Amino acid sequence: GAGVSQTPSNKVTEKGKYVELRCDPISGHTALYWYRQSLGQGPEFLIYFQGTGAADDSGLPNDRFFAVRPEGSVSTLKIQRTERGDSAVYLCASSLSGREGETQYFGPGTRLLVL
Amino acid sequence: AQSVTQLDSQVPVFEEAPVELRCNYSSSVSVYLFWYVQYPNQGLQLLLKYLSGSTLVKGINGFEAEFNKSQTSFHLRKPSVHISDTAEYFCAVQKTSYDKVIFGPGTSLSVIP
Numbered sequence: 001g002a003g004v005s006q007t008p009s010n011k012v013t014e015k016g017k018y019v020e021l022r023c024d025p026i027s028g029h030t031a032l033y034w035y036r037q038s039l040g041q042g043p044e045f046l047i048y049f050q051g052t053g054a055a056d057d058s059g060l061p062n063d064r065f066f067a068v069r070p071e072g073s074v075s076t077l078k079i080q081r082t083e084r085g086d087s088a089v090y091l092c093a094s095s096l097s098g099r100e101g102e103t104q105y106f107g108p109g110t111r112l113l114v115l
Numbered sequence: 116a117q118s119v120t121q122l123d124s125q126v127p128v129f130e131e132a133p134v135e136l137r138c139n140y141s142s143s144v145s146v147y148l149f150w151y152v153q154y155p156n157q158g159l160q161l162l163l164k165y166l167s168g169s170t171l172v173k174g175i176n177g178f179e180a181e182f183n184k185s186q187t188s189f190h191l192r193k194p195s196v197h198i199s200d201t202a203e204y205f206c207a208v209q210k211t212s213y214d215k216v217i218f219g220p221g222t223s224l225s226v227i228p
Contacts, residue, residue: 004158035218042119042205042218043159056215091158100213101147101166106158 002026004107006092012113013082021077021110023092029105031098032075034067035091037109043091049075050098082114117142117208119219127225128196136191136222138180138206148189149207149216150180159205165189176200201226 005024013019025032030051035043045059049069057067064082069075079086089111093104120139128134140146150162163174170182180191189206206219 033216040124040220042207042220045215045217048215059215093159100209100211101164103161103164104216106151106160108156108158 004092004094004105006090006107006110008110009108010111010113012115014115015082015084017082017114019079019082019112021079021090021112023075023077023094023107025073025075025092025094026105027073029094029096030072031095031102032069033093033095033104034075034077035093037089037091039088046077048098055098079112082112084114087112087114117146117210117214117217119206119208119217121204121206121219121222123222124220125223125225127227129227130198131195133194134192134196134200134224136204136206136224138189138191138219140187140189140206140208142187142208142210145211147209147211148180148182149209150174150178150189150191151205151207151218153203153205153221155202162191162204196224196226198226198228200224 007022032049034046037043048056051072064080067077089109091109093106095102095104118141148165151159153159163172165182173179203221205221209216
């Protein structure tokens, strides 16, 4: 079956611009997660959705970052006034219900480069 | 807060040799433990996880890991590696009451023919 998909696969933008990154989770998965992975590091948690609501957004670094999931399926991560330090791979994952210990299924990521 | 340490950033090993990738965690409460693998240009994939019960956990592709509570470790092992095992391996921890999953910095395994 279809896994988690993310678009675009690569995004190059200029400092100060606005970007949107899209995640399409596995059908039927109510939990959705966004992570950021910098070079040479493990994924760093950003935000967790349970259905349409953000259950935990404690990982968002500042108010330039925002994410939505209006219909409980597709999610969009939005970054305003991008900075060079935002360059990283943004990963999306989904799981069936969000219970502790549940396997998360990851997408291939969006590689963001801010020039 | 939980944290994960993977002391070896890079591990080169010859094909068909055994390998151990080390993972230590710190937490004051009970945790679940995971190993994920990231093949080049692919998303992370679960290798195995420890939730409860037997401390020896078997996963996909011949990998296994042993949970050691007293040493707060969850080392990953494989008795004989293949070229196709070349990848980045991430250890991760999550509190048993809801909390986000915390990933370690990763270990790059390179299998040499």
